[in-house]
Amino acid sequence: MVKVEYAKTGKKINRLGFGAWQLGNTEFWGYMSIEDGVEMVKHAIASGITFFDTAPGYASGMSESIIGMATKDQREQVVINTKFGHTADGETDFSVFSLRKQVTDSLERLQTDYLDSIVLHNPGFDILEGKTLHIQELKKLKEEGLIKAYGVSIDTYEEMETVLEHIDVDIIEILFNIFFQDVSKLFSRAKKKGISIITKVPLDSGWLTGKYDEFSEFDGIRMRWDDDTIKRRADLVAKLKKITHAEDLTKYAIAFILSYPQVTAVIPGMRHMDQLDDHIKHAQFVLDPQMKKKMIELYESDIKDHPLPW
Ligand SMILES: NC(=O)c1ccc[n+]([C@@H]2O[C@H](COP(=O)([O-])OP(=O)(O)OC[C@H]3O[C@@H](n4cnc5c(N)ncnc54)[C@H](OP(=O)(O)O)[C@@H]3O)[C@@H](O)[C@H]2O)c1
Numbered sequence: 337m338v339k340v341e342y343a344k345t346g347k348k349i350n351r352l353g354f355g356a357w358q359l360g361n362t363e364f365w366g367y368m369s370i371e372d373g374v375e376m377v378k379h380a381i382a383s384g385i386t387f388f389d390t391a392p393g394y395a396s397g398m399s400e401s402i403i404g405m406a407t408k409d410q411r412e413q414v415v416i417n418t419k420f421g422h423t424a425d426g427e428t429d430f431s432v433f434s435l436r437k438q439v440t441d442s443l444e445r446l447q448t449d450y451l452d453s454i455v456l457h458n459p460g461f462d463i464l465e466g467k468t469l470h471i472q473e474l475k476k477l478k479e480e481g482l483i484k485a486y487g488v489s490i491d492t493y494e495e496m497e498t499v500l501e502h503i504d505v506d507i508i509e510i511l512f513n514i515f516f517q518d519v520s521k522l523f524s525r526a527k528k529k530g531i532s533i534i535t536k537v538p539l540d541s542g543w544l545t546g547k548y549d550e551f552s553e554f555d556g557i558r559m560r561w562d563d564d565t566i567k568r569r570a571d572l573v574a575k576l577k578k579i580t581h582a583e584d585l586t587k588y589a590i591a592f593i594l595s596y597p598q599v600t601a602v603i604p605g606m607r608h609m610d611q612l613d614d615h616i617k618h619a620q621f622v623l624d625p626q627m628k629k630k631m632i633e634l635y636e637s638d639i640k641d642h643p644l645p646w
Pocket residue numbers: 354355356357358365389390457458489490509535536537538539540541542543545586603604605606607610611612614615
């Protein structure tokens with residue numbers, strides 16, 4: 337796996353990372369035991385995956401706790417990115433004065449004395465426009481060594497452009513995949529500023545594996561799609577399969593993202609060991625440039641002017 341420097345922290349990571357929203361997250365993603373979660377994280381590290389994306393709000397703190405249990409004896413080998421703003425108690429709290437407390441709560445669950453990075457978890461435009469004291473407080477925490485880097489986790493072109501114009505960050509975690517391509521136009525600008533780009537939801541919450549169709553039924557966090565949205569996604573997946581000539585789209589979807597040299601890491605969310613092994617197996621897969629061109633054309637013709645809901 338290709339290694340790159342992470343957010344000027346001096347640590348290197350593999351570009352294939354680990355999205356940890358699913359860890360122990362029965363409510364949103366289906367049952368996963370703590371033991372299975374710990375085993376998955378340990379197996380990922382043993383296989384060379386060193387970057388973990390978590391948040392206090394994932395499984396009410398359990399995602400962070402599982403990562404803590406699995407990494408406490410090999411802390412220097414891993415890079416942990418967590419978030420601020422949605423607490424383990426299920427509260428939304430973006431107040432500046434709670435930043436230190438939220439960081440120390442995460443440190444406790446993660447069984448560590450520093451965070452490699454923390455990102456503001458979908459903050460409002462007042463924060464993105466630099467109208468608040470969050471960045472000053474984050475700088476202070478960085479000087480104290482509690483965090484090594486900081487940034488934002490955001491979803492849209494407008495949000496990313498606002499961040500690039502107004503605030504000083506080390507990391508942007510952004511929603512980016514074959515169905516959500518708009519933000520790629522901002523990648524070079526971010527790179528020029530030395531910002532590490534982490535791409536979340538790389539498989540469109542599972543659709544870009546190719547395993548769902550218009551008859552698929554969803555529970556948990558994926559109950560958000562109505563019938564029209566499911567049908568539209570199913571039709572797009574069918575078109576993608578014509579481009580790849582493959583039923584399993586997973587490796588193509590990940591390789592599409594990694595074909596952008598400005599992207600630091602991609603963080604698929606994984607629910608089972610076999611999904612993890614599948615990503616590890618295809619980590620070196622490189623997308624054919626002609627296929628990439630067709631995927632961009634599909635986005636331009638079918639999605640760009642009529643964006644999909646998340
Ligand atoms: N606001 C934020 O900051 C934010 C929001 C969303 C996500 N994230 C981060 O980004 C990560 C990734 O996003 P996501 O988990 O929402 O969506 P995703 O990575 O696009 O999709 C995850 C789903 O894809 C399927 N999958 C993954 N690997 C597979 C494989 N090898 N073979 C077959 N199926 C596979 C699984 O579906 P099944 O469950 O159907 O098996 C899994 O639940 C999260 O874990 C989280 O760390 C951050």
